[in-house]
Amino acid sequence: MKLGFIAAAGAVALIGLSAQAAPKAAVPQTVAKDAKVWAAAEAAKPEQLKLLGQIVNIDSGTRDVEGGRKVAAILAARLKALGYAVESVKAEADGLPDNTVATLKGAGKGRILLIGHIDTVFGPGTAAKRPFRMDAEKAYGPGVSDEKGGVVEGLYALQILHDLGFKDFKQIVFLIETSEEGGSPGTHGLIAKLVADADVELNLEPGDLPDVMTVWRKGAVGLHIEVKGRPAHAGIAPGEGRNAATELIHQMAADDVFPKTGDGITMNLTMLQAGTRDNIIPEDASATYSVRIREKSDLPKVMAVVEKNAQTTAVPDTKVRVYHQEPFFPPLPENPGTQALAARAEAIYAGLGKTITRGGNGGASESALAYEGGIPALDGLGPAAGGFHADTEYLVLGSVTPRLYLLTKLIQDLGHNPPPRLK
Structure with missing residues (x-):
């Protein structure tokens, strides 16, 4: 704490x-x-x-x-x-x-x-x-x-x-x-x-x-970012894939606008997942953040930033979904x-x-x-x-x-x- x-x-x-x-x-x-x-x-x-x-x-x-x-x-x-x-x-x-x-x-x-x-x-x-x-x-x-x-x-x-x-x-x-x-x-x-x-x-x-x-x-809520890409052989045809992990990294960089510590809003990465094998371009990737808020009105502010960033992808043909857990602690x-x-x-x-x-x-x-x-x-x-x-x-x-x-x-x-x- x-x-x-x-x-x-x-x-x-x-x-x-x-x-x-x-x-x-x-x-x-x-x-x-x-x-x-x-x-x-x-x-x-x-x-x-x-x-x-x-x-x-x-x-x-x-x-x-x-x-x-x-x-x-x-x-x-x-x-x-x-x-x-x-x-x-x-x-x-x-x-x-x-x-x-x-x-x-x-x-x-x-x-x-x-x-x-x-x-x-x-x-x-x-x-x-x-x-x-x-x-x-x-x-x-x-x-x-x-x-x-x-x-x-x-x-x-x-x-x-x-x-x-x-x-x-x-x-x-x-x-x-x-x-x-x-x-x-x-x-x-x-x-x-x-x-x-x-x-x-x-x-x-x-x-x-x-x-x-x-x-x-503070209130606490788990915020999730999920990326859907397209798998492909990492050695023979990587260009046919759409790397979900690469796009997730892009999203995480864009979302890195909130402090990690302090008495106000904080947003810290707690879980990260991507890929299934070392020779497959990852089809799926996800990140979970622990978001802490001083006022209930802070959560919509965080979600607005993350949702706006999700509209812009660096890896073509990937889809980004963001959501937060329910229920959460106010x-x-x-x-x-x-x-x-x-x-x-x-x-x-x-x-x-x-x-x-x-x-x-x-x-x-x-x-x-x-x-x-x-x-x-x-x-x-x-x-x-x-x-x-x-x-x-x-x-x-x-x-x-x-x-x-x-x-x-x-x-x-x-x-x-x-x-x-x-x-």
Whole structure:
């Protein structure tokens, strides 16, 4: 993920501030430390890390159905033991594990939706090659932070609330989904349904370094360019062919007008395919780009450029097709609802004598879907981490207990005093 920090908002907003309201009185800087919750969070750490290691050591790439089932079964059993009604919900696309929805009714007002994902970007055998391990400062392994660390944190926050007998909420729903790394094709409809029955969404994606929560995210969409040429013998009659790979290179050069990095639109090549044998002029060639956008209106701008370029070919008699995937993640824009939630989090963290800041990045998430559905969303609530989508992925051990405390206290606060819906 590409970090794009936003400076922390000045003074911390009133706890319970609505998405639209402005503070009318002196702004409290802290919420007093809750000794019971802190002690519970500290006591949970050894078992929390043990469970994290157990599920990190199970491969669960986005389309690894069996791996996803194994991880979900472990987590579902824990949630059932806490009194949650647990349902396996069939994915909305083929070749994906079921999603897990755990629900608990309370006696208060707030309807809280937690979302985390257990799919990773790593293929079968990765966990065996580099299993879960820890040193003095960090934990490592495939998906340790993105996002199994956050999912385990969510489970232990619910464990603490259960042990404390906390019931001051109307409903807590924990969605553990299995296709986020592919754009959540298996859950868009499910998320919309859950958001309609919620007041707020808390997302368990990792926090950026050094200790950041996420208040904006780019949207993500896969853009595809396909070229159709004509095959021919590469040695005897290459002139009879129409080289799709050569034309694709021309298209890629023409499309290379968007930045590769930065806080605005970015467009990066992620997959490239052409040809079938070394003695045949390629008939087909294709490229896939990961396009990241800050505003929904950015996508038509990108498509307009790519579609215009596709009208001009360098290799005669080739045809170029461009399209983008559906569905895709919209952006989570900066908005008052998220900023008000961030202010609550800052005040809770300040009670620990710690500072958490606000930022954003190019990594998309389900929080954008929650925002689209009309509820405020706060993201990046998992442990602080880095090295995402790479062999260097890690989780900062020193953030495990403070982040667990923060999530637990946020759920308590939002259960008692839910924010208004955005629309």
